[in-house]
Amino acid sequence: MEYQPGVCNIGPAQQRRRLLLGVGSLLLAVVTVAVILAMGWPRWTLIASLFPLYGAAMGYFQYRERFCVGFAGIGVFDVGDGTNRVxxxxxxxxxxxxxxxxxTKSLAVGAVGSLVIYGVSLVVL
Incomplete structure (x- = not known):
């Protein structure tokens, strides 16, 4: 695997880390919704699921697209041979x-997901 500016800045090991971030964040979103419902908090607080859903989307997109947002921010890449400076x-x-x-894409997915959760709670509960 080779670094490609604006296309690919992480290799398989880093991809797995991003996938685990996404799965962990998705589980956190489920727990967040469950706690809010179990505690009987106002339905509008379900919008708090935005944050872990954003993390889940970010982890998934970074995994799928072989691109780390954080690495881009600090100007490095790691495609399997260690971290290097751009x-x-x-x-x-x-x-x-x-x-x-x-x-932006991850934030949009998180926002839509939290609004869907809120909408479903209005219909089902």
Whole structure:
């Protein structure tokens, strides 16, 4: 595997870490919803599921797209041979543009997911 600016900045080991982040965040979202419902808190508090759902989406997208938003932010990559610095300014800019797109997409998925959870609670409960 090779580093490709704005396309791929992590290898298989780093991908697995992002997948675990996504799964853990999804489980946290389930626990968050369960606790809110079990405690009888107001339904609007279900919107708090946005945060772990955002984390779940971020983990999944980073895994699937072989791209780490955090690495792009600090200007590094790790495709399997250790962490290396991005030397080229154009490559760094491409990575950061990609990071913004992934972050926006993850936030949108988290927001839609939390609104769906809230909407379902209005219909079902």
């Amino acid at each position: 030397q080229d300014e154009a490559a760094l800019e491409a990575d950061r543009r990609r990071a913004v797109r992934l972050n």
